[in-house]
Each structure stands twice: as structure tokens, then as C-alpha cells.
Amino acid sequence: MTDSIGRLSIVGFGLIGASLAASLKRAGFSGEIVAVTRSDASAQQALEQGLVDHAVADIASGINEADIVLLAVPMLAMRTVMKDIAPVLSPRTVLTDAGSVKQSFIEDARAVFGSLRNIVPGHPIAGRELSGMAAADDKLYQGRRVLLTPTEETDAAAIARVSALWTLAGASVECLQAAHHDRVLAATSHLPHVLAFTMVDTLATQQEVEEIFRYAAGGFRDFTRIASSDPVMWRDICLTNREAVLASMDAFGEHLQLLRTAIDTSDGAAIESILQRARDARDAYSAE
Amino acid sequence: MTDSIGRLSIVGFGLIGASLAASLKRAGFSGEIVAVTRSDASAQQALEQGLVDHAVADIASGINEADIVLLAVPMLAMRTVMKDIAPVLSPRTVLTDAGSVKQSFIEDARAVFGSLRNIVPGHPIAGRELSGMAAADDKLYQGRRVLLTPTEETDAAAIARVSALWTLAGASVECLQAAHHDRVLAATSHLPHVLAFTMVDTLATQQEVEEIFRYAAGGFRDFTRIASSDPVMWRDICLTNREAVLASMDAFGEHLQLLRTAIDTSDGAAIESILQRARDARDAYSAE
Numbered sequence: 001m002t003d004s005i006g007r008l009s010i011v012g013f014g015l016i017g018a019s020l021a022a023s024l025k026r027a028g029f030s031g032e033i034v035a036v037t038r039s040d041a042s043a044q045q046a047l048e049q050g051l052v053d054h055a056v057a058d059i060a061s062g063i064n065e066a067d068i069v070l071l072a073v074p075m076l077a078m079r080t081v082m083k084d085i086a087p088v089l090s091p092r093t094v095l096t097d098a099g100s101v102k103q104s105f106i107e108d109a110r111a112v113f114g115s116l117r118n119i120v121p122g123h124p125i126a127g128r129e130l131s132g133m134a135a136a137d138d139k140l141y142q143g144r145r146v147l148l149t150p151t152e153e154t155d156a157a158a159i160a161r162v163s164a165l166w167t168l169a170g171a172s173v174e175c176l177q178a179a180h181h182d183r184v185l186a187a188t189s190h191l192p193h194v195l196a197f198t199m200v201d202t203l204a205t206q207q208e209v210e211e212i213f214r215y216a217a218g219g220f221r222d223f224t225r226i227a228s229s230d231p232v233m234w235r236d237i238c239l240t241n242r243e244a245v246l247a248s249m250d251a252f253g254e255h256l257q258l259l260r261t262a263i264d265t266s267d268g269a270a271i272e273s274i275l276q277r278a279r280d281a282r283d284a285y286s287a288e
Numbered sequence: 289m290t291d292s293i294g295r296l297s298i299v300g301f302g303l304i305g306a307s308l309a310a311s312l313k314r315a316g317f318s319g320e321i322v323a324v325t326r327s328d329a330s331a332q333q334a335l336e337q338g339l340v341d342h343a344v345a346d347i348a349s350g351i352n353e354a355d356i357v358l359l360a361v362p363m364l365a366m367r368t369v370m371k372d373i374a375p376v377l378s379p380r381t382v383l384t385d386a387g388s389v390k391q392s393f394i395e396d397a398r399a400v401f402g403s404l405r406n407i408v409p410g411h412p413i414a415g416r417e418l419s420g421m422a423a424a425d426d427k428l429y430q431g432r433r434v435l436l437t438p439t440e441e442t443d444a445a446a447i448a449r450v451s452a453l454w455t456l457a458g459a460s461v462e463c464l465q466a467a468h469h470d471r472v473l474a475a476t477s478h479l480p481h482v483l484a485f486t487m488v489d490t491l492a493t494q495q496e497v498e499e500i501f502r503y504a505a506g507g508f509r510d511f512t513r514i515a516s517s518d519p520v521m522w523r524d525i526c527l528t529n530r531e532a533v534l535a536s537m538d539a540f541g542e543h544l545q546l547l548r549t550a551i552d553t554s555d556g557a558a559i560e561s562i563l564q565r566a567r568d569a570r571d572a573y574s575a576e
Binding site: 076125127145147180183184185187188189191192193194195196197198199200201202203204205206208209210211212213214215216219220221222223224225226227228229231232234235238239242245246248249251252253254255256259260262263264266268271272274275276277278279281282283285286 | 364413415433435468471472473475476477479480481482483484485486487488489490491492493494496497498499500501502503504507508509510511512513514515516517519520522523526527530533534536537539540541542543544547548550551552554556559560562563564565566567569570571573574
């Protein structure tokens with residue numbers, strides 16, 4: 001299936017794009033990979049890294065003759081990039097992305113292209129707090145899920161091509177509806193990030209900030225690690241998946257208030273019941 | 289210094305106590321270690337594990353002739369255990385503990401014993417979500433901190449003995465005031481646990497709970513791991529460090545509300561500024 005992909009252009013060559021290039025090369029991908037970067041210096045760096053066959057800062061030449069174009073840029077940059085490529089995008093090129101919010105991507109694509117026939121919205125559930133092409137990891141997608149949210153208009157062959165690409169990179173591909181994706185990811189990914197950012201921000205303003213971080217144990221470090229994620233990427237996720245993120249935050253706020261009341265009234269039975277329910281749920285649903 | 293410790297009795301032989309025994313044995317501790325368990329069956333299990341020299345379910349005989357008695361039980365069980373040992377505790381025995389809240393331990397000790405001369409409140413900043421003696425880890429305290437919160441009444445020699453014990457187990461020992469400890473730990477440990485428990489509890493009640501956990505990536509698993517911690521232990525921490533925990537929750541709630549408002553009003557600059565501040569703080573204060 002990937003034999004039919006002669007050229008893959010990756011627009012936005014950071015951790016996600018560079019890791020895809022690395023994973024594909026490792027798996028023996030036979031096509032050409034082009035990195036489209038923001039600057040000539042980055043293009044030079046991408047070439048020197050040896051993960052791509054070509055690298056350019058000029059988007060029009062970068063997507064020229066591509067069979068698949070993957071957009072790996074922050075959510076709010078998607079529409080601008082689409083406008084840049086629209087005049088030169090071949091009708092046979094499949095456009096996909098690696099963004100964390102899918103309804104927003106679909107709205108952008110509809111606004112810019114009209115037809116969604118060759119548009120395959122995608123989201124690899126993988127990432128690290130590190131960013132940039134230097135953090136490229138050729139095993140980043142191994143055993144991870146990639147969620148595709150094609151619309152009814154999307155061409156089956158286009159879906160199959162994108163799916164084959166991610167499968168070659170080591171991921172397992174699933175399809176679901178964009179609205180459903182955005183709701184589930186708000187809970188499973190966006191809410192935890194919002195909470196981790198908020199907790200670190202809260203602690204950073206406490207008088208004892210240095211001791212707080214000094215006396216932090218393992219759980220705390222795990223908890224706060226995701227607060228080192230890219231602020232622009234996460235700002236865009238909050239803005240483009242606004243309603244689902246707010247709904248998740250509000251559900252969390254209600255549950256936090258329940259626990260707060262139980263603690264405030266020294267209701268040990270209520271506290272224990274909440275903690276036990278959470279522990280049971282985690283143990284029931286989590287693999288490890 | 290540990291040469292003067294002929295016998296250490298550990299009351300409550302779970303992960304913390306058994307890991308201390310394992311660490312001391314590994315380091316060549318020359319004294320005897322006695323495990324005081326809740327049942328004869330557990331005593332038998334402790335003996336078979338080979339980490340202790342004696343194991344009994346009878347607390348009076350268990351602490352007999354001990355140079356140091358370490359209480360490693362949930363916070364709300366401390367006073368009951370103290371009352372059990374008070375009639376038989378030798379005036380020369382040093383009493384210490386491994387509890388997460390220090391003012392509560394001191395209040396219990398003062399109420400039961402009157403004098404705090406031989407009382408050394410302690411808190412090893414180490415732990416895992418696993419519990420029970422079977423999870424014993426002879427490297428659990430390696431490079432970790434143990435915080436001691438002696439009062440002005442505490443005998444210097446008693447502090448030195450407890451300090452030597454933890455040092456031999458691989459930890460570095462620091463002293464600070466109990467109230468200060470409780471405030472800092474509320475932020476650095478109790479708040480993250482409360483948030484992790486609450487988040488899992490929130491997600492467990494969502495309609496898409498199975499998918500939420502299925503599509504969870506690394507950051508989520510790190511974040512929720514601590515929600516598998518022992519509910520009774522954490523109920524007791526919430527109750528005994530109630531005011532500091534509530535203050536931390538309220539500070540968090542205010543910061544969450546700031547971010548919620550920024551998202552609700554689509555104020556990208558405000559969102560980015562909060563996320564950037566959090567990231568800067570984490571990068572500045574965290575070692576890794």
C-alpha cells in the first residue's frame with residue numbers, strides 16, 4: 001500500500017514530523033520524504049539530520065508532486081498553511097494532519113478547500129514533552145494509536161493510504177467520528193494537561209516554591225512532566241477544542257468540590273469512598 | 289551511630305516498613321529487626337520473607353527491649369497504636385514514625401505520652417502505588433529525602449539515632465518544623481494525589497469511560513498512576529492535614545478558574561501566558 005506513496009511532504013518538521021520520518025526510514029519506506037520547515041536554517045538542519053531526502057522552507061515547492069502532505073503544525077496555524085498550499089495542491093494529493101483537535105481541522109479544510117474528498121484528519125496519540133526535530137524518535141509510534149476522523153465525503157483510497165503510512169511507522173490505526181474524538185481527547189489528554197499546567201502554576205506562586213519542588217517525590221514529577229509541553233500547541237488545543245475542554249474542566253471542578261466538601265466536613269467515609277472508587281476505576285481500566 | 293541500635297521494632301510492616309528492613313539488611317545493619325504485624329499470618333509471612341529477625345502480632349512483646357520503635361501505620365491509627373504501646377514502652381526507647389503528616393503525629397504523641405523527649409517525628413519522601421510487605425524494595429530510600437520534624441523538647445541524641453538509621457538505608461535526612469512540613473507537603477504531595485484521584489473519579493463517571501482510558505497516552509498514565517495509592521492512607525492524610533490540604537485545593541481552584549476564564553473568553557494571550565509560566569516554573573525548579 002505504501003508502494004504507491006512516491007513522495008511524502010511533512011509541513012512543520014518538529015518532534016511529530018521528524019519522528020514519523022525516522023520511523024518510516026527505519027521501516028524501509030521506499031518513497032521520498034520532504035521536510036517543509038519554517039526557515040532555511042531549519043531546512044539545512046533537517047537535511048543534515050539525514051531523515052529526509054529534501055528539505056525546503058518554501059511551502060509551494062515543498063509540497064510539489066507530493067502524494068501525501070502531512071500538516072504537523074499547531075492547530076491555529078492549520079488554516080494559514082492550508083491557504084498557502086491551496087493554490088498549488090494537486091487534486092490527486094492526499095492531505096492529512098497530526099493535530100490534536102479534529103473538528104477544527106475539518107472546519108478549516110472545508111473553508112479553504114471546499115471538498116473534503118482527499119482530506120484525512122488524523123491524530124497520532126503519541127508525544128513527548130520535548131519538541132523540535134532534534135528530539136526525533138524512530139520508535140515514538142511503536143504500539144501507539146493513530147486516530148483518523150474521516151468525514152462521509154472522504155475517499156476510501158485516501159484513508160487507506162494514510163492508514164498504511166502510520167501502520168508502517170509502527171502505529172495501529174483506528175477511525176472514529178471527529179466530534180467523538182474531540183470529546184474523548186478533551187477528557188483523556190486535554191484535561192490532564194490543563195490540570196498539570198494549573199498545578200505547576202499554582203505551586204510556582206506559593207511562598208515555599210523552592211522547597212515544594214525540592215521535596216517533590218516521584219508521583220509529583222510524573223504529574224508535572226506534561227506541564228513542560230509546548231505552550232503554543234496547548235494554547236491552540238484549548239482554543240480549538242474549547243467547548244469540550246470547558247466541559248471536562250467543569251466536570252472535574254464538580255468532582256473536586258465533592259471531595260473538598262468531604263474533607264472540609266471531616267467526612268472520612270465520603271473521602272474514602274471517593275478515593276476507593278478512583279482507585280478501582282484506574283485499576284479496572286488501566287493496563288499496567 | 290547505628291552500632292548503638294541493638295533492636296529496631298517496626299510497627300505496621302507494609303511497603304514502607306519492609307523496604308526499610310530490606311534497605312538496612314542490605315547495608316549491613318548489625319542490629320535485630322522486629323516486625324510487628326496485624327495478624328499471626330502476616331508475622332509468619334514477614335519471617336518467611338527473611339527481612340526481619342523476629343515477627344509478632346502482639347505489640348507489647350514486639351516493642352520489648354527496642355532501641356527504636358518506628359510506627360508505619362495510617363495517620364488515624366497512630367494514636368491507637370501509641371496507646372497500645374504506652375504501658376510497655378521503655379523510657380530509653382526512641383519512638384519515630386513514617387507518617388505523611390507531622391503536626392498530627394506530634395499532637396497524638398503529646399496526648400498519649402506527655403513528654404516528647406524521645407519522640408522523633410519523621411517522613412520518608414518515598415513511596416510507590418504498590419503496598420504491602422511483598423512490594424518491599426531495598427532501594428526505595430536510595431537518594432531520597434527523609435524529613436524529621438523534632439520539637440524543641442526532642443532529645444538531640446534521639447534525633448541522631450533516627451537520622452543514622454535512615455542514612456544507613458540510603459536516604460539523606462533533613463530537619464524542618466512540623467507546621468512548615470505539613471504546608472509544603474500539602475502542596476507537593478497531597479494536592480497532586482487529590483487531583484489525580486479526582487481526575488480518575490471524574491473520568492470514570494463519563495459516558496465514554498472505556499475509550500477515555502483506551503486512548504490515554506503516556507502523560508495520562510503518569511498523571512493517574514498515583515490514583516492507585518492506598519485510599520485509607522490518603523483518607524487519613526486528608527483528614528489529619530485538613531487545613532493545609534484545603535488551602536492547597538483552594539489555591540489550585542483559583543488558578544484553574546483563571547485558566548477557565550481565559551479559555552471561555554478565547555483569550556489566547558492569557559492562556560499562553562499561564563501555560564508558559566507553568567512550563568518555565570517546572571523547567572526552573574525540576575531537576576530533570
